[in-house]
Amino acid sequence: MRVPEFTQSEEASRKTFLALLQATSLPGSIHQLSQASYPENFIAIAEALIDLETTFFSPDPEISQALERTGARAVDVSEAEYQLWPTLRQDDLEVIKTASVGTMVYPDSSASLYLGCQLEQGLPLLLTGPGIDGEIEIQVAGVPESFWIVRNELTSYPLGWDVFLVHDGQVLAIPRSTEVNIGPRSH
Amino acid sequence: MQTLASLKKSSDAYSFGFLDAFAKRELRRKILKAVAIPGYQVPYASREMPIARGWGTGGLQATLALAGPSSKVKVIDQGSDDSVNAANLRRFIARMTGCDATRDTLECTILQSRHRCPEERLKRGQVLVLQVPDPETLRSVEPNMTRARLMHADQDYGLMWLKLYEQLVRFGRFVQGASYPSLVNGRYVMSPSPIPRWDVPTLHQAQHLTILSAGREKRIYAVPPFTRVEPLEFTDEFFQVEEQSDWTCDRTGQRYKFMNEIPETDGTARHEISDTGYADKLIQKKEGEAVTLGETYYDDNGTFYHDGFLKS
Amino acid sequence: MYVAAKGGEEAIQQAERLYHDLKGKLTPEMVEQVEKGMPYLLDRIMGESSLYAPQLAALALAQAGGDTYEAVLILRAYRSTQPRLAYALPIDSNSMTVVRRISAAFKDIPGGQILGPTLDYSHRLLRLDVLDKELVAEDSGTAELQAADEPSPKQYPPVTDWQRTQKMLPELDSIENPEPADLPDLTREPIMFPTSRPHRLQALARADTGGLLALGYANMRGFGPVHPTVNEVRLSYARVQLKHPVTGTVFSVGNIRVSHAEVVQTTKASKDKVGLELGFCATFGWNEVKNIAGSMLDLAMDREDVHPAFTEEFVLYHTESVESSGFCIHLKLPHYVTFTSGMDAMKDAMMGVGMAQMPTSSKAFEKQDAKSPAPEADLETDEKVSPITAVESESETESEKEMS
Numbered sequence: 085m086r087v088p089e090f091t092q093s094e095e096a097s098r099k100t101f102l103a104l105l106q107a108t109s110l111p112g113s114i115h116q117l118s119q120a121s122y123p124e125n126f127i128a129i130a131e132a133l134i135d136l137e138t139t140f141f142s143p144d145p146e147i148s149q150a151l152e153r154t155g156a157r158a159v160d161v162s163e164a165e166y167q168l169w170p171t172l173r174q175d176d177l178e179v180i181k182t183a184s185v186g187t188m189v190y191p192d193s194s195a196s197l198y199l200g201c202q203l204e205q206g207l208p209l210l211l212t213g214p215g216i217d218g219e220i221e222i223q224v225a226g227v228p229e230s231f232w233i234v235r236n237e238l239t240s241y242p243l244g245w246d247v248f249l250v251h252d253g254q255v256l257a258i259p260r261s262t263e264v265n266i267g268p269r270s271h
Numbered sequence: 272m273q274t275l276a277s278l279k280k281s282s283d284a285y286s287f288g289f290l291d292a293f294a295k296r297e298l299r300r301k302i303l304k305a306v307a308i309p310g311y312q313v314p315y316a317s318r319e320m321p322i323a324r325g326w327g328t329g330g331l332q333a334t335l336a337l338a339g340p341s342s343k344v345k346v347i348d349q350g351s352d353d354s355v356n357a358a359n360l361r362r363f364i365a366r367m368t369g370c371d372a373t374r375d376t377l378e379c380t381i382l383q384s385r386h387r388c389p390e391e392r393l394k395r396g397q398v399l400v401l402q403v404p405d406p407e408t409l410r411s412v413e414p415n416m417t418r419a420r421l422m423h424a425d426q427d428y429g430l431m432w433l434k435l436y437e438q439l440v441r442f443g444r445f446v447q448g449a450s451y452p453s454l455v456n457g458r459y460v461m462s463p464s465p466i467p468r469w470d471v472p473t474l475h476q477a478q479h480l481t482i483l484s485a486g487r488e489k490r491i492y493a494v495p496p497f498t499r500v501e502p503l504e505f506t507d508e509f510f511q512v513e514e515q516s517d518w519t520c521d522r523t524g525q526r527y528k529f530m531n532e533i534p535e536t537d538g539t540a541r542h543e544i545s546d547t548g549y550a551d552k553l554i555q556k557k558e559g560e561a562v563t564l565g566e567t568y569y570d571d572n573g574t575f576y577h578d579g580f581l582k583s
Numbered sequence: 584m585y586v587a588a589k590g591g592e593e594a595i596q597q598a599e600r601l602y603h604d605l606k607g608k609l610t611p612e613m614v615e616q617v618e619k620g621m622p623y624l625l626d627r628i629m630g631e632s633s634l635y636a637p638q639l640a641a642l643a644l645a646q647a648g649g650d651t652y653e654a655v656l657i658l659r660a661y662r663s664t665q666p667r668l669a670y671a672l673p674i675d676s677n678s679m680t681v682v683r684r685i686s687a688a689f690k691d692i693p694g695g696q697i698l699g700p701t702l703d704y705s706h707r708l709l710r711l712d713v714l715d716k717e718l719v720a721e722d723s724g725t726a727e728l729q730a731a732d733e734p735s736p737k738q739y740p741p742v743t744d745w746q747r748t749q750k751m752l753p754e755l756d757s758i759e760n761p762e763p764a765d766l767p768d769l770t771r772e773p774i775m776f777p778t779s780r781p782h783r784l785q786a787l788a789r790a791d792t793g794g795l796l797a798l799g800y801a802n803m804r805g806f807g808p809v810h811p812t813v814n815e816v817r818l819s820y821a822r823v824q825l826k827h828p829v830t831g832t833v834f835s836v837g838n839i840r841v842s843h844a845e846v847v848q849t850t851k852a853s854k855d856k857v858g859l860e861l862g863f864c865a866t867f868g869w870n871e872v873k874n875i876a877g878s879m880l881d882l883a884m885d886r887e888d889v890h891p892a893f894t895e896e897f898v899l900y901h902t903e904s905v906e907s908s909g910f911c912i913h914l915k916l917p918h919y920v921t922f923t924s925g926m927d928a929m930k931d932a933m934m935g936v937g938m939a940q941m942p943t944s945s946k947a948f949e950k951q952d953a954k955s956p957a958p959e960a961d962l963e964t965d966e967k968v969s970p971i972t973a974v975e976s977e978s979e980t981e982s983e984k985e986m987s
Contacts, residue, residue: 087369088287090340097292098339101299105337106396108306109480109495133300135293136764137771188424192304192313214309214456214498242458246307259307261456261495285664293771294663314773319659324909326916349920356916358591386920404910415896417776442932448925467924487906489773513927532923545920 093131100132104248107257112211112220114203120253122200123147126168129198129250130154134166142168143176165193170200170250174228181234183245185260191242194260201226203251208268214261221269222256224249232266288335289367294318298336298491302482305493310455311423312406312490320486327360327385328486330402334364334383337398342370345379350387350529350545357385374548377565386449388470390528390546391565392576393479395496401464403485406492408452408462428460431503439508451510454501455494468502469512469529472575473568475500509582516573518542523553527573606648617641626840626868627651631904632658633770633789635839635867652908659905663770670763672824672833679819679841680737687813688847694739699818742815743845743861751859752847776896783884783895787877788866791904795864798898799876802883807893809883811846811862818842818869841867844874848882860885 096118103115119128126142127150134140136155141164142148151168152158161167162182169176186194206225209232212218227249235258238244244260258264288295294316301315320328327348338344346361348354352374360383361372373379376389383400393399409419412430422428431452438446449465453474463471464483474481474494481494494500502510518530521541528549530542544550552562568576575581603609618625618641625640632640632655640658647653683699686692746752769785778786787795803810820838827834843865850860864877883893891897901907 087340088285088289088367090287090369093292094287095339097295097299102337104303105299105306105480108303110395110497133296133303135296137293137297138300189420191308191311192301196303215306215495217497242308242311246303261307261309289664291664291666293666297771314775316770316772318663318770319656319905320663321657321660323656323912324906325911325913326909328909349917353591354917355591355595359595362592362595385916386918404913415894416900417896442929444928444931446928446932448928449921465921465924467920468928469924487910513924514930515927529920530923531919532926 096128097132100128103255104129104132104257107248107255108246108259109215111213111215111257111259111262112222114254114256117250117253117255122170122252123150125250125253126170126198126200127151129248129255130156130166130168138166139164140166140168142170144168144170164195166196166198168198172199172201172227172231174230177228177230177234180231181238185238185240185243185245188243191260194243194245196246196248198248198250199227199231201249201251203249203254203256207232207266209258210265210267210269211258212263212265213259215259216262219269229266232264236264236266285367287368288338289320289363290318290332290335294332295336298332301491302333302336302493305482305491306480306495308459309494309498310459310461310492312420312461312492315489315491317486317489322359322363324487325404326356327383327402329484329488329491330383330385330400330486331360331363332486333400333482333484333491334381335367337381337400338364338368338370340369342368342380343373343378344370345373345376345382345548346384347382347387347389347546347548348385349531350389351547353547374551376546376548377563386465386467387529387545388466388473388568390544390549390567390569392473392568393477395478397479399479399481401466401481401483403462403464403483403490404487405450406462406483406485406488406490408450408460423459426458431460435503435505439505445504445508445510452503454499454503456498457501460503461492461494463500467513467529468510469515469569471500471502471510472512472577472580475580476577504582511583512581515542520544520550523550523557525550525553525571527569527571528567602648609645614638614641614645617645622840623869624651626870627792627873628654628658630866630868630870630873631655631789631791632662633785633867634658634662652904656905656909669825669828671836672826673761673763674821674823676817676819676843677738677741679817679821680838681739681817681819683818684739684815685813686742686815688742688815692742692815693745694736697735697739741845746814746847746859752861753858774899778895778899783881783899784863784865786899786903787864787881789904790873790877790899790902791907792870792873794902794904794907795873795876795880795898798892798902799879802879802890802893806890807879807883808886808889809846809848809862809879809893811848811879811882813875814845814847814861816842816844816871816874818871839867840869841865842869842871842874844871844878846875846878846882 099118103117107113107115117125117128119125123146126147130151134151134154134156139157139159140151141159141161142151147168147170148158161179167183183195183197184193186192202225204223206223207229208221208223211220211222235245235247239260241260246260247258249256297316301313305313317329317332320331322328334344344361344364346357348357351357364370365372376382376391379397381398381400382389385402388399407416407419409422409431412434413419413422435445449467450462451468451471452460453463453471455461463474476497476499478496480496483493484491504510515530519526519542520530521543523544525544528544528546531545532540532542534540552564555562556564618637625637628640628644628651629635643654643657647657681697683701684697686696743752747754767779767781769782774782774786801807819841821841822838823836824833825836846862847859850858860882862878862882864874864881866873880893880898883889884895884898
């Protein structure tokens with residue numbers, strides 16, 4: 085019997101998934117997606133994870149359209165399991181606040197937020213928690229500082245969002261298990 | 272001209288990795304959730320696989336969600352690469368993904384295992400996939416899964432502590448053998464799968480990612496690298512690994528590795544290192560072959576590599 | 584050897600070949616014969632596999648040498664590789680072509696009792712005459728089937744319709760144009776409790792026939808709350824229809840054999856709810872015993888304070904044929920690591936307290952003493968014996984003595 089064909093879409097999905105997996109396993113570390121620029125990077129993430137069994141939200145019409153082709157259902161922020169925000173503005177915070185943090189019985193029902201940003205510049209964040217050997221400092225630009233305040237307020241482990249920061253072809257994860265201290269390492 | 276027959280796929284044309292795109296996406300979504308909530312059992316669909324339920328279908332699905340043609344996969348059962356079930360799973364994974372198989376823990380990218388962790392330390396980037404028969408560590412105190420789920424939600428582990436306390440009272444020690452209940456990231460008590468107690472500490476503050484997958488019971492959970500995995504113990508009564516300090520491996524002459532006990536007809540027993548990949552390398556090295564032995568979790572004096580983690 | 588050194592892969596290949604060698608060759612003719620000659624067996628397999636495909640079921644059975652659990656596993660594994668191309672339209676049970684429908688609740692029912700094909704009233708005599716080839720050629724023992732004077736109607740009103748008009752049963756919630764894609768699908772998501780109605784009925788439909796029977800029987804025999812009356816048992820042909828993805832035209836893709844049972848029991852659950860309670864089970868193929876047992880359990884699972892064996896979680900988990908059979912036979916796999924680990928944990932306890940006295944709490948705090956009788960002194964006499972082995976044999980003898 086032949087080995088089944090490793091199609092291009094299989095290969096891209098696998099590469100994207102492995103990047104997300106490594107990123108979630110090692111919060112704060114940067115991993116390479118299968119696509120290097122907007123909007124293909126977000127669409128690649130969608131194709132790896134989203135289909136007609138999931139719900140999504142994206143304010144971006146181009147991404148939204150691509151997502152609808154997967155058969156996934158477009159729903160409000162408060163209901164969407166997968167949310168793709170290529171740009172998150174200060175004004176969006178009121179609505180993103182309503183994204184699900186899951187329930188104590190099913191904490192996995194919470195939202196996963198994929199946010200566009202610039203990594204290795206801007207606001208310093210100090211991360212600790214599972215997957216981090218001690219602590220790690222990262223820098224993020226393009227995400228409102230108050231998002232992190234909201235994120236920390238709403239996170240009550242195991243409840244919380246799994247946040248993925250997407251910068252062109254790079255991804256970095258901050259799952260709910262990560263403690264985020266805003267500001268640089270204090271010495 | 273196109274006919275219906277010409278449009279039909281060959282009837283033995285399977286998707287890459289056997290699982291179709293929907294099944295893979297679902298598994299991948301659930302694996303990410305599992306890693307984000309260490310030790311929490313994420314329900315997943317768990318498709319039927321062409322091997323029997325209870326024979327590693329959970330581990331197999333996790334491995335197939337991860338593996339590609341460039342992967343190097345090692346499969347062990349009871350520590351042995353040559354166990355018939357391990358051989359069967361390895362054959363299937365290779366047949367469905369075209370990946371390479373290896374027996375060397377240091378070389379593999381994915382290590383799928385039933386009932387054992389390797390003796391050599393896994394590194395960052397490697398994934399250990401453990402086959403799980405029963406994901407619910409509370410089952411011995413609460414067989415109803417719905418109620419057990421609520422207990423996890425409430426972090427209500429009183430019955431578990433009581434069970435351990437009763438063991439101390441009755442038997443003078445913890446009599447839990449394999450599947451030793453362990454607290455992950457200070458939040459969820461999980462079953463580390465039926466690995467011996469010897470292996471449980473190797474999940475603590477590890478370099479590698481561990482994915483635990485129960486196919487029949489349809490639950491997947493994970494231990495990320497650098498995560499606390501603490502076997503339940505009291506402040507004055509400690510978790511203990513198996514006492515095999517007087518056993519010497521018949522094949523390699525080594526001590527302080529997890530051993531199989533093999534009864535002899537005269538009533539005695541001999542012992543062999545359970546991790547056959549490691550034992551084979553020890554023998555090869557003795558015979559002058561160029562093999563690389565990795566650092567082990569327990570050194571030649573039986574001391575665990577995280578100082579002070581195992582108390583006595 | 585069980586864990587053959589380096590020989591594992593070769594060994595399993597040879598073992599499989601030996602199995603097929605002893606079973607006989609798998610040929611298209613054999614598959615055809617199974618398909619033609621074993622419709623009820625195929626029905627059972629197709630129901631448990633959630634895959635209606637008589638030819639594939641026959642192939643799976645022939646390939647497995649008639650091992651039904653093996654056949655269901657093969658079909659389920661095949662099913663899980665098949666993409667979902669479309670959703671069939673919902674089938675109104677009133678539109679099915681009924682070949683058999685009986686009710687035990689009434690002497691006669693609107694539309695009449697239709698006996699249809701059944702062995703219920705046959706004498707179960709082994710047809711040894713069939714083995715006598717000469718006789719068979721002349722007379723197979725079955726008289727010719729006589730056609731009825733006039734064809735019977737294809738559809739029959741359900742007994743529940745009449746009961747609803749009599750207010751014995753509550754009205755059904757009417758669902759206008761249910762969207763099949765919105766229905767929860769047990770093959771795409773895990774079962775969680777309490778279940779949704781679709782999940783429960785799907786789980787019953789694909790449950791192990793023998794498993795449902797055992798629990799249904801235990802329930803009606805006295806360990807459960809339900810000893811119902813069969814409201815209706817039906818064997819039917821259902822037409823499966825699809826909507827063309829482009830033109831939207833509805834077209835038929837063929838008929839399948841389906842069956843269902845409804846059982847009723849007078850309500851005793853609460854005083855403010857008097858009337859009948861209905862239990863339901865349906866499955867692919869014609870499988871009456873499964874439907875009757877399943878519909879009984881459907882009723883029992885709704886009861887509060889029910890015997891643990893008839894709760895939803897108990898019934899639906901433990902009658903899952905692939906999971907239950909797979910886990911049962913997994914005990915054949917080596918377990919020596921867990922065995923070693925378990926023995927190690929027991930050793931100190933056995934050594935110190937002694938098996939016979941272990942469970943008594945009066946010995947509870949002898950732990951300090953328990954650890955003290957170290958066996959080292961004995962061991963020095965025989966260097967070949969490992970300490971643990973010596974301890975084991977010693978403690979076994981001790982406990983044997985104490986127990987005798």
